[in-house]
Amino acid sequence: MNCEKCGKKAVIVLQHGSLCKHHFIDHFESKVFKTINRFQLIGRNEKICVAASGGKDSLTVLYLTKKYLQENNIPLQNLFALVVDEGIQNYREHTIVDLERFCKDHAIILQKVKTEDEFGATLDKAYPLINKDEHKKPCNVCGVWRRYLLNKYARKYGAETLVTGHNLDDEAQAIMMNIFKANTKIAARLGPKSGIQEHDLFVQRVKPLYLCSDKEVRLYTLLKGFTIQFAECPYSSAGYRHQIQEMLNDFEEKYTGTKQGIVNSFLALLPALKETAPKAVETIKQCSLCQEPAEHDVCNACSMKEILKNAL
Amino acid sequence: MEITIFNERKKSTEKVHFSGTTIQELLHQLKINAETVLVTRNNEVLTEEEIVQEKDTLEILSVISGG
Numbered sequence: 154m155n156c157e158k159c160g161k162k163a164v165i166v167l168q169h170g171s172l173c174k175h176h177f178i179d180h181f182e183s184k185v186f187k188t189i190n191r192f193q194l195i196g197r198n199e200k201i202c203v204a205a206s207g208g209k210d211s212l213t214v215l216y217l218t219k220k221y222l223q224e225n226n227i228p229l230q231n232l233f234a235l236v237v238d239e240g241i242q243n244y245r246e247h248t249i250v251d252l253e254r255f256c257k258d259h260a261i262i263l264q265k266v267k268t269e270d271e272f273g274a275t276l277d278k279a280y281p282l283i284n285k286d287e288h289k290k291p292c293n294v295c296g297v298w299r300r301y302l303l304n305k306y307a308r309k310y311g312a313e314t315l316v317t318g319h320n321l322d323d324e325a326q327a328i329m330m331n332i333f334k335a336n337t338k339i340a341a342r343l344g345p346k347s348g349i350q351e352h353d354l355f356v357q358r359v360k361p362l363y364l365c366s367d368k369e370v371r372l373y374t375l376l377k378g379f380t381i382q383f384a385e386c387p388y389s390s391a392g393y394r395h396q397i398q399e400m401l402n403d404f405e406e407k408y409t410g411t412k413q414g415i416v417n418s419f420l421a422l423l424p425a426l427k428e429t430a431p432k433a434v435e436t437i438k439q440c441s442l443c444q445e446p447a448e449h450d451v452c453n454a455c456s457m458k459e460i461l462k463n464a465l
Numbered sequence: 466m467e468i469t470i471f472n473e474r475k476k477s478t479e480k481v482h483f484s485g486t487t488i489q490e491l492l493h494q495l496k497i498n499a500e501t502v503l504v505t506r507n508n509e510v511l512t513e514e515e516i517v518q519e520k521d522t523l524e525i526l527s528v529i530s531g532g
Binding site: 154163164165166171174208209210322366367368370371372375376383385398399402403405406 | 473474476498499500501503505510512513514515526527528529530
């Protein structure tokens with residue numbers, strides 16, 4: 154199979170044809186930059202925080218955010234990376250090493266936050282004390298803590314935009330999960346600009362890899378020579394998202410373009426969904442303990458911290 | 466034919482007897498969804514139509530993050 158543009162050996166077959174290494178890299182970068190422009194994800198005078206872990210998605214989005222700033226003459230001092238060390242033994246320490254090396258090689262400032270410093274315990278120690286059901290995995294705790302710390306520290310370091318490495322696969326999964334569970338309120342917060350928008354306490358989250366699949370992102374990192382170890386979170390499980398992921402990959406293998414179709418349909422419906430969904434910005438409170446945004450008097454992160462404090 | 470496969474996810478290397486022709490057929494034999502992996506030979510990325518050769522050493526890389 155040869156590249157449709159130059160006839161050289163192809164590295165991938167996409168819906169519109171085959172591409173060689175050189176033309177795939179061009180195609181991929183162009184798609185990311187078009188996504189940033191189409192959805193106005195990055196502003197000229199904004200300080201930008203990239204949520205990073207050292208995995209394929211975060212290294213790719215970090216590299217391309219920097220490249221986008223350079224190509225658009227936006228000062229690079231506007232950019233920094235932020236990593237949350239959840240305290241998962243034999244996992245996060247490996248990806249952080251890759252991330253530290255990457256940031257050093259590309260002259261990007263890296264800020265680190267540890268859950269242990271913020272909540273008094275690593276995730277490994279905390280979740281059995283927080284989750285009453287001993288069989289329950291820590292993903293609920295991890296998700297709340299990560300979102301809380303990324304927003305809090307992105308804001309603390311002055312960022313107006315929080316770039317994440319969520320890609321087409323992540324979004325297609327999230328859309329289907331919310332549809333299957335009739336979570337229209339949460340679905341209305343998805344999209345290339347996600348979360349609760351236009352609120353002083355929330356840093357706007359944006360997803361430049363929104364239209365890039367897992368396969369395209371991994372291929373890009375491979376062709377660019379980024380060092381990534383395949384490190385699997387010891388808590389990753391065959392949960393609900395995993396089943397949706399398998400279902401979508403089975404469909405994609407049989408019917409190319411399925412994930413893209415889901416995301417495109419969602420983008421067409423999103424304006425209507427946002428209009429009918431309750432305006433979260435009007436109901437957001439401030440946590441009485443930490444002053445961070447909360448849906449109730451005490452935010453979820455502080456509720457967990459209180460349980461932990463009493464249990465330790 | 467016999468080929469050697471390194472599976473990144475399993476962190477294992479194994480000899481496999483393969484009676485087909487292409488990478489697509491190999492993934493089918495291994496029951497691996499082509500959407501979830503990249504296959505390389507000598508650090509060169511192979512498309513699914515690529516022909517597998519006798520005594521090939523192939524790497525199967527996961528495209529899905531491990532988190």
